[in-house]
Amino acid sequence: MIEVKLKSFESLLSKAITKAKTTEYNQLVSMTEEIHEVDPVRFFASAKTLSMDRVFWTSTSEQFSIVGVGCAWNIELEENRTETIENHWQQLLDEAIIDNPYQVPGTGVVGLGGMSFDPSVRKSSLWNKFSHRSFQVPNVLLTKHNARNYLTINLQVKANDDLQELTEWVEQSKDILVNSSERLPECAGIARQQEIAPDKWKQTVKLAADKIKAHAAQKIVLARELRVTMTDDVQVASILRNLLEKQPDSYVFAVERAGDCFVGASPERLVKQDNNQLFSVCLAGTAPRGKTEAEDREIGENLLHDDKNRSEHDFVVKMIRQSMEAYCDAVHVPETPVIHPFRNLQHLYTPVTAQLKRGYSIFDIIEKLHPTPALGGVPREASKDFIRKHEQLDRGWYGAPVGWFDSNRNGEFAVAIRSGLVQGDKVSLFAGCGVVKDSDPEAEYKETMIKFRPMLSALEGRQ
Numbered sequence: 001m002i003e004v005k006l007k008s009f010e011s012l013l014s015k016a017i018t019k020a021k022t023t024e025y026n027q028l029v030s031m032t033e034e035i036h037e038v039d040p041v042r043f044f045a046s047a048k049t050l051s052m053d054r055v056f057w058t059s060t061s062e063q064f065s066i067v068g069v070g071c072a073w074n075i076e077l078e079e080n081r082t083e084t085i086e087n088h089w090q091q092l093l094d095e096a097i098i099d100n101p102y103q104v105p106g107t108g109v110v111g112l113g114g115m116s117f118d119p120s121v122r123k124s125s126l127w128n129k130f131s132h133r134s135f136q137v138p139n140v141l142l143t144k145h146n147a148r149n150y151l152t153i154n155l156q157v158k159a160n161d162d163l164q165e166l167t168e169w170v171e172q173s174k175d176i177l178v179n180s181s182e183r184l185p186e187c188a189g190i191a192r193q194q195e196i197a198p199d200k201w202k203q204t205v206k207l208a209a210d211k212i213k214a215h216a217a218q219k220i221v222l223a224r225e226l227r228v229t230m231t232d233d234v235q236v237a238s239i240l241r242n243l244l245e246k247q248p249d250s251y252v253f254a255v256e257r258a259g260d261c262f263v264g265a266s267p268e269r270l271v272k273q274d275n276n277q278l279f280s281v282c283l284a285g286t287a288p289r290g291k292t293e294a295e296d297r298e299i300g301e302n303l304l305h306d307d308k309n310r311s312e313h314d315f316v317v318k319m320i321r322q323s324m325e326a327y328c329d330a331v332h333v334p335e336t337p338v339i340h341p342f343r344n345l346q347h348l349y350t351p352v353t354a355q356l357k358r359g360y361s362i363f364d365i366i367e368k369l370h371p372t373p374a375l376g377g378v379p380r381e382a383s384k385d386f387i388r389k390h391e392q393l394d395r396g397w398y399g400a401p402v403g404w405f406d407s408n409r410n411g412e413f414a415v416a417i418r419s420g421l422v423q424g425d426k427v428s429l430f431a432g433c434g435v436v437k438d439s440d441p442e443a444e445y446k447e448t449m450i451k452f453r454p455m456l457s458a459l460e461g462r463q
């Protein structure tokens with residue numbers, strides 16, 4: 001990595017053009033500056049006029065946001081190996097010209113994106129704009145960290161690029177994105193909702209429970225789809241605003257590909273990396289919220305001692321512990337879960353901390369963890385086979401890792417649940433639940449109904 005102290009972006013660009021001419025390779029140039037306060041959702045909304053793919057990430061509990069526009073570098077792989085992403089990434093960083101005096105997480109050269117739940121499944125038309133693994137280094141990146149705002153410009157420079165054209169583009173885009181005072185677009189209303197094959201889904205839950213009783217597997221997570229038609233095209237910015245308001249303690253994300261947008265508010269951290277320190281979460285086992293404080297507490301207490309939910313949870317804990325122990329030291333997992341209440345439901349929750357061993361990366365961890373038994377099942381292959389054969393759904397990116405990584409061993413991935421795919425005025429919402437031996441199809445059906453709530457209430461725009 002060439003750390004450049006040159007002040008002006010222009011001289012950085014001219015250096016990159018010269019380098020591209022001599023090497024005959026395109027050159028990534030990245031420059032970061034601290035800027036005035038900018039609202040991430042407004043930034044995202046303003047980017048619509050630039051007609052480039054947008055990406056949004058906020059960890060609401062940490063008030064940390066990254067919003068990206070455009071694609072200076074694309075890491076797109078159809079094959080099933082995360083390790084190849086790491087190779088691309090390292091090569092990119094080795095060649096890049098980077099001027100980032102701040103070294104704040106999520107600034108500079110940052111990859112944002114996600115992947116399919118099961119890249120070995122052929123995509124249906126629903127997900128045809130989303131590659132099996134796709135990360136973008138955005139052209140313009142807003143990062144909010146500890147209440148400070150940073151703007152990064154990333155450009156892929158070619159040998160025949162014109163310096164003046166590049167600098168003009170940068171100035172114009174910056175102006176549109178960081179100085180906009182436009183109001184956020186209004187949210188359309190819900191016109192229709194259609195549950196996809198609910199009865200068939202309940203039969204599949206029964207089939208899974210029977211297989212589990214016959215010892216063909218121990219846990220299988222099954223998901224289904226709710227198709228929503230809106231009164232007008234969805235404005236993703238207003239969905240994001242609603243999710244940020246209504247879903248504290250979640251990861252609010254959006255990844256846009258050629259006009260389609262995968263958006264959600266996931267409560268489930270897959271892994272966060274802070275240099276060698278890793279944080280993960282086991283989240284499985286679900287109950288509704290109570291109407292009064294006393295009822296809420298009683299429901300939570302019952303959840304904590306419910307054998308069926310505890311078994312759903314324990315499969316996840318055991319697998320995450322084993323996976324972490326393979327690549328980490330000092331793996332710490334509490335003995336018992338706690339209740340974690342969210343806006344629409346409560347979950348059993350066990351936090352995990354660990355120290356990444358030398359020679360391993362966040363990509364190794366993702367590869368090892370995904371899918372955890374919170375979204376796949378136990379054993380992994382048997383449950384994935386069952387899902388492939390029987391689930392009436394193309395999961396696409398639902399249930400898979402979504403997140404970001406930077407050039408300084410920082411990154412974070414959530415499990416993309418409580419999410420939906422926006423296509424014009426249509427939104428496909430996804431929700432699933434962990435089937436174990438004593439699962440009751442009707443109760444699991446109700447559980448998925450509550451898991452649709454976060455996205456549904458964001459689409460409704462009201463509580």
Ligand SMILES: C=C(O[C@@H]1C=C(C(=O)O)C=C[C@H]1O)C(=O)O
Nearest residue numbers: 284285286374417431432433434
């Ligand atoms: C599969 C989903 O959620 C997962 C399943 C849970 C369960 O069955 O109890 C709980 C949390 C998540 O790990 C979803 O929200 O779609």
Ligand SMILES: [Mg+2]
Nearest residue numbers: 285286433434
């Ligand atoms: Mg459950």
